[in-house]
Every structure is written in C-alpha cells, then in structure tokens.
Amino acid sequence: MKKHIVSSYDWELKRLNSTVTDMGYLAMEQIEASIDAMRKRDSKKAKQIVLDDQKIDNLEYEVANLSLRLLALRQPMALDLRNIVASLKISSDIERIADYASNIAERSPLLSSSKPIQLLTPSIIELGNLVSKMFKNIVEAYATQDSLKAMQIWKSDVRVDKMYNKIMKNIISSMIKNQKSLNSHTHLLFMAKTLERLGDHSTNIAEDIYFLVNGKQYKKARPKG
Known part of the structure; x- marks a missing residue:
C-alpha cells in the first residue's frame, strides 16, 4: 500500500483493514464452533455462540465509524476509496x-437422535x-x-452448490420415508441452506476483493452446481 504524507492516515487505513480481518477470524471461529455444536448436539456451546x-x-x-471518519476527514480517492x-x-x-x-448453533440441540437424522448429519x-x-x-485473501x-475461492463455490443440492435431495427423500422426525428434518433443511448461503457470502467478499485490487467489477456470471 502506498504511504501517505500524513502518517496517521496510513494508520487509520491499517486499523480499518485489521478490524475487518479480526471480524473475519472471529466469524470463522463461530462457524467452526457451530459445526462442532451440531456434531455433538452441544446446547451449552450453542448458547455461547449466540452470545458471542x-x-x-x-x-x-x-x-462503520472508522470508514465514516476516513470519508469525512481524508477525502480518499482511487485505491483508498475502494x-x-x-x-x-x-x-x-x-x-x-x-x-x-x-442460526446453525440454535438449531443443533433441537435435532433428534433418530437413526435417519444420524445418517444425514x-x-x-x-x-x-x-x-x-x-x-x-x-x-486470508482480504x-x-x-x-x-x-x-x-469464487470459482470453488460450485462445489458447495453441488454438495448442497445432493444433501437437499437426500433430506427430502428421508422426510418422505420418516414422517415421525419431520421437525428434525426441517432443521437440517434450514441448516443446509444456511451453509449454502454462507458460501454465497464468501463469493460476495471475493468480488469485493477483486474490485478493491483491480478497480473494476468482476463481471463473469457466478458458477452454479
């Protein structure tokens, strides 16, 4: 990154980037914890994820505050503005x-221990x-x-979509055969969709990184499985 005459400007930009990065790593910990809570049906961990x-x-x-300050006081241009x-x-x-x-954490303790759910999880x-x-x-790319x-990473979202589509078919097929555990099947449907949406948001971030670095939008259509 090009240095500015006013050193505090550089510091503010670095602070902005480090804060977003910290957000990312915290969210990553939340994702990993929610998957673990799902695996273990851990209600205590699920509650902590929601609190965190x-x-x-x-x-x-x-x-938001750092960004508004930079926009108001520094009048950024080009790369800084991007x-x-x-x-x-x-x-x-x-x-x-x-x-x-x-959301995944909240649903995890509600899953039943029935065999169909154990097979799908x-x-x-x-x-x-x-x-x-x-x-x-x-x-890390940001x-x-x-x-x-x-x-x-943007291109890899197709793997997420393919896996998601397969999972959805399996859940729906299992729901038809196992009417007694419809609630747990419904939770699994929402959890799978939530994870698929998480992948979509990662592709959003990939496009924003491309814009930041290259100064133009990435115009290719998103790959879908």
Missing part, C-alpha cells in the same frame, strides 16, 4: 455469516467444513489483498 455474536456486531459498528467501500461491504457480509453461524458437517475452509481462505486467490 455480539462481538461481531461491535466490530461491524467500529468498521479500500474503504470494499471494507464496508465485506464487514456487512461477515456480520451476516456470523448470524448464520448463530455427517453430510451437513462435511458441507460445513467445506464452507468453513472457503471462508477462512477468503479472509488480509493480503490477493485478488487471484479470491477468484479461485
């Missing part, structure tokens, strides 16, 4: 991702691990402003 979501909200508020705009958008996506993690966990890794990589890495 406030930390993400606080950081998003800090990002950095601020992209960081605002990315922080919003991260906040939504953390909300998704909380591992595939949801596998999808969760995939989107968790995808999100971890996109946070931290290093690596647009090539970001677009590789």
